[in-house]
Amino acid sequence: MPRLGFGVSESRDARAAVTEALAQGYRSIDTAAVYDNETAVGAALAASGLPRSELFVTTKVWNVDHGRTRALDAAARSLDRLGLDHVDLLLVHWPNDDLGHCLSTWEAMEELLADGRTRAVGVSNFRPSHLRRLRSLGGRLPALNQVELHPHHQQRALREVHAALGIVTGAWSPLGRGAVLGEPALARVAARHGVTPAQVVLRWHLQQGTVAVPKSDDPRRIAANRDLAFTLDRDDLDAVAALDRPAGSGRIGPVPARVDRIAS
Incomplete structure (x- = not known):
């Protein structure tokens, strides 16, 4: 999976944005059923003329489609909208605190993996x-957990859990919806390298092994976000690390519900 992808959440024109991203060299596209733009993404992929083998496509099963039958049907609808016979990564978009639904949804994900409708399965916002609940249920662990992750919300404890379990960390909103970009420390690092604060943040993600999926409808930003041919030194990395806000106060999205019923 490419470490840098392109996201289309809340895109004003997903077909145009994906078309531009592909032209700029992105090969990993991240969408979801709830974004209501899988059809537009699929049209851009088809019109690109790129071989399917060069593309990495991610989509997600939404909350109303938990449970084996619903999840299987949701995946079929997503593939139809995308115009694909498989995706490369299928995620459970949000956790479900009902143990039965958790188990049956994950059974569906493993079934989709086994029959080739997805090449890998993972989760989001877990x-x-x-x-730990998924691990206790047995079966396959997620290949990736995509979570809110940016300099104001660095999720260090969660990333340690990922490392211990062999799960890749993915970042949605890797630029913190732009909220982090006005930080003076980022401006100083950017000036030293002759780049933008956004490029600094994305390079920080790559150097810590995160899969990041920035989004934009602006062709200039789409191009700039991929132009990361520089390296942050230890002082730079420490400057970004210092921007983490305590006790999750830097979070901009919703807090995933706490699970009380964990199989052990």
């Missing part, structure tokens, strides 16, 4: 308690 906290350590959710991941």
